[in-house]
Amino acid sequence: MAKTTHPDQHLIDGLVSHEATAINEIYKRCASKVKSYIVFNNGSVDDAEDIFQEVLVDIYNQAKYKHLQLTCPFEPFMLMVCKRKWLNALKKKSLLQVTNNEDDLLSVGEDTFLMAEQLEAQNEKARIFLDAFKKLGDRCQEIIKGSLQNDGQEILAQTLGVTYGYLRKKKSECMASLYKMVQAKLGNHGER
Amino acid sequence: MANDKILQTARYVEGDMDDKESLAYETQLAADPELQQYLANYREINLSLAMQFADNTALKEVLAPLNGKYFVARQKVPIWKWLSRVAAVLLFGLLIWAPWRAKNLADKYAINAKMEIVERGNTNEDLETEVANYFNQGNFKKALPLLEKLHKAHPEDAFNTYFYAITLAKTHKTTQAINLFENLFAGNSVYKEDAAYQLAIIYLQQKNNAQAKKWLAKISPENLRYEAAQEIINELK
Secondary structure, eight states: OOOOOOTTHHHHHHHHTTOHHHHHHHHHHHHHHHHHHHHHTTOOHHHHHHHHHHHHHHHHHHHHHHOOOOOSOHHHHHHHHHHHHHHHHHHHTTOSOOOOOGGGGTTBTBHHHHHHHHHHHHHHHHHHHHHHHHTSOHHHHHHHHHHHHOSOHHHHHHHHTSOHHHHHHHHHHHHHHHHHHHHHHHOTTSOO | OHHHHHHHHHHHHTTOSOHHHHHHHHHHHHHOHHHHHHHHHHHHHHHHHHHHHSOOHHHHHHHHHHHHHHOOOOOOOOHHHHHHHHHHHHHHIIIIIOTTSOOOHHHHHOOOOOOOOOOOOSTTHHHHHHHHHHHHTTOHHHHHHHHHHHHHHOTTOHHHHHHHHHHHHHTTOHHHHHHHHHHHHHSOSTTHHHHHHHHHHHHHHTTOHHHHHHHHTTSOTTSTTHHHHHHHHHHHO
């Protein structure tokens, strides 16, 4: 059964359309809490600012490109995602013991936790895709990145000094190589 | 075979097939769940990379002034003010906390929590600033009624609830503090496991080691209090 979209969805819609009122409301509701949590847990105000902005950009991208629909209140969702991102950052700095303890996931079932989990999973996949991309040759990277960033592939072909047909063929080969690397990393068909 | 399907999928999506090949691919696609999965995964990779390569400059420009407004480090306090505050805290500590007493585990591992004073632009802003000032000065008697008011107005606000519970504990209203910390632990806020730690500290103060250990055991290894929790558990053995 499809879940109902939460009324706070207007905050995400506002974020996507750069609406000052909605973005202000997000900061008013969440900024002080995220700051308190991070400063309270071995971080600085600058760390809090970075984490807050990174999470907003993540949410923005998920909403803009993947039509993220909020099924829980925005505030706990934002706080949960910031908390997880900060804990991951601490783990990378080796300030926290890295663990696969499943106890932390026992409370999953709440919409907030589920949405935070989904966003984290998307980010983890994105990291794997980007790692694979970086292992491609320079020419492949140039073609894939250029075609994803530019409006017209014909213009890209001209810029790269190749024919449009060659560009499509080369991009297919490059993307197939990328897919195979992702598949090798994730197993099966590249699913997780 | 799998490699063929991946390349065919890439060629299909990138428009590198002629009409005849495209039609053949679509016919196979309709009857081949594996190929459908390849196509879905291919589109996911493509979209994810497009997201990562997207230019978010415009969004960051919108966020920049708000970051400046909401993430400002507290102003540095002049040294004389700082020294007078330290003296006041020491005097307060001498009178109330009697630091000459033997340090117990609760004292050793207590969290020195601070309320961050940040402009939130809501109707309670002045009240919250006043509370934070009292709390951070250690004036829990003055902070208590204000936090109670904030908590009653917004019982769902985990931030205020957490600091209200600490203040209750500091003013020896232990039963109420325990109830609030237990409620926080039952919820899913970012203060969930910190509440468990605070409960453990309260039970340590009461010399109820069994309850203290019970709450310390609930703190997961990814929590910052985990190492302290484990040290206390070891000291209690």
